[in-house]
Amino acid sequence: MADVARSAAFYRDALGAEIVWAFDRFGAVVAALRLGDGPLLLLADHRPPGECRLLYAVDDLGAAMLAAREAGAAHVVEVGVPPGPCAIFDDADGNPVGVIEETRAGRMEEAFRSPGNDAALRPPWPDSSI
Numbered sequence: 001m002a003d004v005a006r007s008a009a010f011y012r013d014a015l016g017a018e019i020v021w022a023f024d025r026f027g028a029v030v031a032a033l034r035l036g037d038g039p040l041l042l043l044a045d046h047r048p049p050g051e052c053r054l055l056y057a058v059d060d061l062g063a064a065m066l067a068a069r070e071a072g073a074a075h076v077v078e079v080g081v082p083p084g085p086c087a088i089f090d091d092a093d094g095n096p097v098g099v100i101e102e103t104r105a106g107r108m109e110e111a112f113r114s115p116g117n118d119a120a121l122r123p124p125w126p127d128s129s130i
Contacts, residue, residue, distance in 0.1 A: 004029040004043045005121075011041065021112035025119040032108065042098060053088060053098040061085045061101035068099075082107045 004022070008031045011017035015035055022031035028046040032055070035041060039056040047053075058064040061078070065087050069076055072092035079086050084103035091097050112120045 004031050004045045007031075007043050008033060011035065017041070021108045022121040023108075023112070023119045024121055029121070031121070053096045055086070055098040055100055057102055058099045059101065061087060061099065064099045064101075065089075068097075073097075082111070 008017075008019055008022065011033050012019060017033040017035045020032045020034050020040060023029070028044060030042065030044045030046075032040040032042055039054040042053045042055045061084075065076055065078065068087075068089055068091075073089040074092075074094070076087060076089040079088060081100065083105060084101045086098060086100040088096065088098045111117050112122075114120065
């Protein structure tokens with residue numbers, strides 16, 4: 001993704017998305033947006049353009065990964081994120097998907113709201129109108 005701030009501003013302004021959290025940490029700018037009641041939309045500048053992911057909550061990450069593989073998912077990779085264990089993969093048609101077992105639910109939102117967190121990106125973001 002070329003510019004997370006620009007993409008987040010697009011979803012906010014065009015579709016009314018809520019920026020749930022956004023961080024510049026460990027060499028990556030990552031933001032989560034809420035568009036209605038569904039999964040969060042995850043934007044990350046360390047991923048290639050065209051690969052923003054919907055991030056679905058699951059009760060059991062291991063079972064979800066096994067079921068995804070059995071259903072034809074490709075490139076299934078487990079990654080660690082602050083809210084809990086997460087996996088990213090491509091569905092049977094190559095669409096990017098993410099699943100997360102939120103063992104530490106609310107951690108990202110809490111860190112985003114913390115005034116002492118220098119990694120949190122708050123309006124206005126550098127070089128953007130967010």
